[in-house]
Amino acid sequence: xxxxxLAFLTICWLSVYNVEGVGSEVPDKTICVSLHTRPLPxxxxxxxxxxxxxxxxxxxxxxxxxxxxxxxxxxWVRAAVKSVNKKSSTRRDMVQTKPTxxxxxxxxxxxxxx
Numbered sequence: 001x002x003x004x005x006l007a008f009l010t011i012c013w014l015s016v017y018n019v020e021g022v023g024s025e026v027p028d029k030t031i032c033v034s035l036h037t038r039p040l041p042x043x044x045x046x047x048x049x050x051x052x053x054x055x056x057x058x059x060x061x062x063x064x065x066x067x068x069x070x071x072x073x074x075x076w077v078r079a080a081v082k083s084v085n086k087k088s089s090t091r092r093d094m095v096q097t098k099p100t101x102x103x104x105x106x107x108x109x110x111x112x113x114x
Contacts (some may be wrong), residue, residue, distance in 0.1 A: 032057040032069035039076040040068060042083045 032055050044062050050072065051057045057069040058077050070077045 032059065034069065035071045036068050037071070037074075040070070040080060042080050045080060045084055047088075048081060048084055 032051060035055075035057060040060055040062075044064075045060050046063045047061045049059045049061070051059055051069070056072055058072045058081060060068045060070060060080065062068065070080075072078075
């Protein structure tokens with residue numbers, strides 16, 4: 001009997017954490033409470049996202065995985081976004097470049113057998 005009650009409670013507990021209500025919104029995991037004011041070294045930035053809402057922010061994601069919120073109107077933020085975009089488009093171009101075909105041998109030696 002205790003095992004049955006324990007199993008029932010476990011199922012109820014799991015369903016509470018796994019099932020979302022109809023029409024409910026899942027809150028965004030990244031919430032900016034304050035904005036970083038000092039410039040971030042661009043070489044440490046991996047990517048970014050733009051957060052709209054009550055506090056507009058650019059969320060930089062560093063190579064270590066840290067998320068740093070910054071003011072999208074700041075000059076250093078605009079420059080960093082341009083730099084990240086340029087860096088990612090350069091990588092994309094390098095990946096999309098395809099070889100034009102097999103290279104022909106430039107060896108012109110001729111071997112004569114007699």
